[in-house]
Amino acid sequence: MIVPIIKYGSPLLRKHSIDITGEDNPIQLSKNLLDTLKKADGIGLAAPQAGILKRTFVIDTSPLSEDDNNIEKIEKAFFNPEITWRSEDKIYYSEGCLSIPSIFEDILRPQKIRVKYFDENFNIIEDEFDGLIARIFQHEYDHLDGILFIDKLNPLKRKLLNGKLNKIKKSI
Ligand code: ZN
Numbered sequence: 537m538i539v540p541i542i543k544y545g546s547p548l549l550r551k552h553s554i555d556i557t558g559e560d561n562p563i564q565l566s567k568n569l570l571d572t573l574k575k576a577d578g579i580g581l582a583a584p585q586a587g588i589l590k591r592t593f594v595i596d597t598s599p600l601s602e603d604d605n606n607i608e609k610i611e612k613a614f615f616n617p618e619i620t621w622r623s624e625d626k627i628y629y630s631e632g633c634l635s636i637p638s639i640f641e642d643i644l645r646p647q648k649i650r651v652k653y654f655d656e657n658f659n660i661i662e663d664e665f666d667g668l669i670a671r672i673f674q675h676e677y678d679h680l681d682g683i684l685f686i687d688k689l690n691p692l693k694r695k696l697l698n699g700k701l702n703k704i705k706k707s708i
Contacts, residue, residue: 537568538575539586544636545705548587550682555616556583556590563656566613569594578634580672582679585635591616593676597668607668617653617677620662622646629671631685639700643688645674 542548556562565583573581573596582593594613601607628642648666651673655661665673675685686694686701 538572539568541572541576541581541585541634542587543704543708544633544684544701545708546587546635548584548589549635549679549684551584551589552682553582553584553589553591553680556592558658560590562590562592562613562615565590565592566594566615566656570596570611570613573634576634580676581634582676584679584682591680593617593679595669595672595676597672600668610669613656614651614673614676615654615656615658617651617673617680619649619674619677620652621650623648629668631671631675633675633685636684636686636701636704639686639697641686641689641693641697643675643685645671645688649673 565588569581569583569586573594577599579597579599580593580595583590592615596611597607597609598611601609623646625647626644627647628644630640631643632640648664649670650664652662686697
């Protein structure tokens, strides 16, 4: 089921999400998020972007991996994720967000991360991600704590975006 994506300006995007439990119907939620992500042609979507304040997000790299064989194809839901380690090496990568349409900015983040999460079978998984997957994971993880990628811009760059951001705010 495709659900509406909440846009910048909604207070829901600034809230902290709580752990998801079996009672929250996590499988259905992750299916809805993946359907919505595919329809929007995005690569990551977090539950708060659908107005659901539970610690869950989905990643689907297929829009990029179809064009580039070097990109690993992942289509997956992450439940109650944690980042347990971040590399000291940081890299810039252009980020966008389905909640902040038509804004793309280079954002500096750790290149590698180690993570822990529950998968769709409720197994606890530990993994290490590098490059694009690490990037998407960190962006989506931030959504669970009410953090948006534009928060990571320096104050001047952020100021330069105010006009565009206000337009998105007014359109919601
Ligand atoms: Zn986002």
